[in-house]
Amino acid sequence: MKRIAIGAGLALCLAALVFFLKPASQPPQEPKAAPVVGYVDILSESSWRDRLSASIREAAQARGIQLLTLECDRTQNAQIQALRSLITYQVDAIVFTPVVLSGWDNVLEEARAAGIPVIVVERSVKISDGDKVAAYVGYDYKLQGELAALQLMTAFRDREDGVDVVELLGTVGASNTVERSGGIRSLLGKDEKYQIRYSVNCDFMFSKAKETFRIYLRNDRCPDALIAHSDAMALGAMEAMKELGLEPGKDIVVISFGGQQEALEALEAGEIYAIVETDPNLGPAVMDTVEALLRGENPEDMVMEDQVLTRESMRDGIPARGY
Numbered sequence: 001m002k003r004i005a006i007g008a009g010l011a012l013c014l015a016a017l018v019f020f021l022k023p024a025s026q027p028p029q030e031p032k033a034a035p036v037v038g039y040v041d042i043l044s045e046s047s048w049r050d051r052l053s054a055s056i057r058e059a060a061q062a063r064g065i066q067l068l069t070l071e072c073d074r075t076q077n078a079q080i081q082a083l084r085s086l087i088t089y090q091v092d093a094i095v096f097t098p099v100v101l102s103g104w105d106n107v108l109e110e111a112r113a114a115g116i117p118v119i120v121v122e123r124s125v126k127i128s129d130g131d132k133v134a135a136y137v138g139y140d141y142k143l144q145g146e147l148a149a150l151q152l153m154t155a156f157r158d159r160e161d162g163v164d165v166v167e168l169l170g171t172v173g174a175s176n177t178v179e180r181s182g183g184i185r186s187l188l189g190k191d192e193k194y195q196i197r198y199s200v201n202c203d204f205m206f207s208k209a210k211e212t213f214r215i216y217l218r219n220d221r222c223p224d225a226l227i228a229h230s231d232a233m234a235l236g237a238m239e240a241m242k243e244l245g246l247e248p249g250k251d252i253v254v255i256s257f258g259g260q261q262e263a264l265e266a267l268e269a270g271e272i273y274a275i276v277e278t279d280p281n282l283g284p285a286v287m288d289t290v291e292a293l294l295r296g297e298n299p300e301d302m303v304m305e306d307q308v309l310t311r312e313s314m315r316d317g318i319p320a321r322g323y
Helices: 002-021 047-062 076-089 105-113 141-155 175-188 206-218 231-243 261-268 283-294
Strands: 036-042 066-072 093-096 118-121 135-138 163-169 194-201 225-228 253-258 274-277 307-310
Touching: 036 047, 036 076, 047 066, 047 231, 047 283, 066 076, 076 093, 076 105, 093 283, 105 118, 118 283, 135 283, 141 175, 141 225, 141 253, 141 274, 141 307, 163 175, 163 206, 163 231, 175 194, 206 231, 225 231, 231 253, 231 261, 253 261, 261 274, 261 307
Parallel strands: 036 066, 036 093, 093 118, 118 135, 163 194, 163 225, 225 253, 253 274
Antiparallel strands: 274 307
């Protein structure tokens, strides 16, 4: 009996020891909050911009990132106010499409002081210190301008007399406007046959381009070629041509930037000679950059590859663009 009692006591001690050695159950942890990314956008001027904004929203949702979008008037002051609101809110990162190239140093310094990385998308900024911007996702617009100029020179390669060109620019001071125009001029300036007779900012907008080009044509001026810095402006100018009895593609050679559905259909119809494609689906690349920054990495700029769309390259038909 004594032996049995000792055995029972030993069993109880072992059970107690196992109990105390068992790891204490951890209190339930709160699920980790999704990162919040602020996006300062520009008010839409075309279906191209609508698609860019949608691409960023879709990519953020697919990655489980909360996107706080502030859509601003097309002024620098409105965008600076939006940036400061996001800094005050202490978002984890800021995605930013700057309406113009310069004038961002102070607000970007505020973001850096707050420890918030800023990614500029589609358009770049000119700043005194490169560390104020974490990364750029977009295009080489100077190269795009050179590609457009090459297409123009191809269209008129057999012509011996002069070629008069009209250039419809985007927003005054925007990086894509400045750099594309520089690329166009760097090439056309090498051949005196090509003369840019008229260059005017139409803010990437259909309505401004249509009215501006209508006024130009009504003054008994008809250029040989038109280079429009966006599909929206090309389509607006083409509508003005048609209203005045001119045929785009025959009376005036048209070259555009973008690649939206309506412009591709005009390309297929021979109304547009060539389009330097600028794909607005930058969302996945933007969110790749955001996630790298949130992991503490230093991602490199992401410059998208350019291609030129012509009737020949689109022989197999026009794929649905969605914009």
